[in-house]
Amino acid sequence: MRFCPYAERSLLVGSAKGIKFEVVNVNLVDKPDWFVAMNPPGLVPTLEWGDGRVLGESLIVSEYLDEIGDASRPLQSSDPFQKAKDKLLADKFSQVISALFKIMLNYHKPELDLSPFDDMLRYLDRYEKELKSRPSQFFNGDKPGYVDYMIWPWFERFELLGVLVGDKLKFPKTRYPRLTEWTSAMLEDDAVKTWYLPVEVHEQYMRSRFSGGATDYDFLVRQQEVKTSNL
Template sequence: MCTGISSDRLSAAMSRSQRSLVKGSPAPGPVPEGLIRLYSMRFCPYAQRPLLVLAAKGIKHEVVNINLKSKPDWFFEKSPLGLVPSLETPDGKIIHDSPIICDYLDEAYPGNKLTPADPYEKAEEKMLLEHFSTVISTLYKIFFAKKDNQNTTEVKEQFFEKLKKLEEDLTKKNTPYFGGQSVSMVDYMMWPWFERVNVFDVLEFLEKTPRINAWYKLMLQDPAVKETYTEPDVLLAFYKLYSQNSVDAADCGLD
């Protein structure tokens, strides 16, 4: 159980959540008709990506949370590497890896298209996400350095250099979002790590990148972001347990 979180904020953050399944838990039944099932973990940023897409597109779905420290044996049938997210369709098809899942959802479900139709614009977004993958890796270097009580100054400087490149990209594009005039797939693919800036202790760098800071504030108002958002104090409580390798981390805050 997490500590140090006010009860009102905790209940609001957890009202949409469910306890994770662990080793020995029975497998869920078939995916109900009219729904699609996402195997997730409540605090995983990669799993938040398809949750954002599901919310943005209004796709009816159910979520099965998996405890990644104690995975049910049957889960490897749903995800060969035992990772989340993984998607299961009513006819038993399995799709895994967050970018692939998100692309599938955008193509399989009409309305509110999140990826550009123009091939070059699509390639631009994929190149941007390739760069962003290096931002993610740097953020985790910061996290593990903090966990091991190491000096984070150098790796934070590396993060800031990568963030400045994103700032240049957004300045050159001259739009409020990385995807253009409205929020799109590339914004949702990047957002989960910006939601965790407090966990990685890099919030100060947003103030030094005004374009990204403006984007960050706009994203906080997006309906899909609001629907999937977890409060910073809840995230911090989870990552404290996670850094202790606690099996209880996945159900942080649940009774």
């Protein structure tokens, strides 16, 4: 699903690791039968080989891709303790995500509870502190690694809160000086550039998702078709 941050995790890793893959986007509201048959939880990302092997769950798929891809570009530390700590950082980012989603998936409701925003910022403090404690530009070193890619998709979407709800939920960059520098550096990374979507596109998806009608999953494809036919 082109707008899914979990799927983006694995796309980023696939690209960073030089893995060749085909992307098949699915409608997650009205799931295709072949998709549910292939992977009963019906979630993305789902990795499929064509020989019957199927793997789901973004963190597990991403670790797997790191292991099978370009060995000269390891995304995880060779030090077991550092690797374990990074797994914990990636895993516990679910706290940030769940606070963010509590607002984002209810933004259209008249009585929107804004209190999860403060929780989200508090959980993010841990990542600012952790990055501050590391001497490198990225969590991983001088190139993005596992933690960087696992948390990035939500940084791409933080601005959405302000756009959808208003200035009260504007992302407070001054609270996170290191993460703000990190965001700029991430935007220069090739894998990030490959899958990046601007906030206007995320906004269009979100407004369609909660419009009350059918979600329009295909507007990017149609724009692409227009561009192609104009060539």
